Amino acid sequence: MIGKSKIIAGIEIGTSKVAVLVGEIVNGSSLNIIGFGRSSSRGVIKGGIFDFKQASDATHAAIHAAEKQAGAHIEGVYLAQSGAHIDGFYNEASVTVSSSNNLVGAEDIRRVCESAKAKVLPEGRTVIHHIRRPFRLDGRMVADPEYLEGGKLEVGYWTVHGSLNKISDAIHIINGFSLHVDDLILSSLASGVMVAGSEAMRNGVLVIDIGGGSTDFVLYRDGYVVRTGTLPVGGDHLTNDLSLGLRIGRTQAEALKRRCAKAVVDPEDKGQKIWLNGNLAIGDRQISQHAINRICHARVEEVFGLIKKKLGELISPQQVAAGVVVTGGGSRMAGIAETGEAVFGVPVAVGENPAWVTDELRGLEFSTVLGLLNYGLKNENESDSEGGRRKPGGLLRKVTRIFDKG
16 A cells, blocks of 8 residues: 655745755655755845845745755645744633533633633734643643643643734745645744754753844743744844954855854964955955954854843753753854853753754754754644644644644
């Protein structure tokens, strides 16, 4: 008997690149990566689309390349979401168990979940994720309260929401290639599942994804998402800082950043000089390594400091026993872990994609798009376990099947 399959794609429309990864899901249980395409991003700033045609052309070029390599047509898309327009809030609810014998029933669970998700969003905003925290029954944490005895059932949701217009723009780009968006996935959640293992998530870990135009983060504890966030600052801002601080062109600044920049100020670098272009041609000159490092350190320290401020009391050695994991293209800078440890006061490590990932996709700039396929596989698994039935809903309706079982 020939197994049924579905061709899905993870698509990330970023500030510096568009990445498309195509996977074949067989029988809803296994996934084979069969195609990859990428293009230089255009028309996107800080994760938001400002020139629809340019962004469409870049995205469609990457999709075409991925489908050509795969030799198959994409049937469903998991689309990454990032950018300064994304925000979140936490809301809790509680209900009294309704049965006379105080056994929690399915209706009690439905009532408390619906109540916790019922907070009205401002006009022009739409939900991207409802991320459920653990249930509490009479104050004790439980994974599944059904059939347990208790009087008061509580639950909380971290709700991630974004600009309806900006999300619609991204979806319309995908629709313009005659593709359907199956789900929207927050970039930090996608990259987080690739570089942080289940044990780290249980012990508490902060994952920071430094992209070209924005930095996304997600905090896990007890195996659940506690908080997510996005800063409108990324690797492109480091390039701009170097360009302005050293009075050089952006292209030169980008090359210098990739070649020799460090996120830590090392006294041993004082007096060391770096050739700007390295070709000794007319216009080539020497730049102070110490000056390069000071500029980069200041920006990286600022970004980490902003994340720490946003998390407040949630970030501490006790709360994040597994430390901090940094991923994304910006994580490749030397010294970034040392600067992170100085800011957060906990161990910081540069992440790694799983060992099964091919060399072409080993770079941490691909953590997000790999994570998108991971979500796609889990969604198809749930679909199959429900007899092939998919939950109904429009393009902008969000269901986080991974975290929200309410």
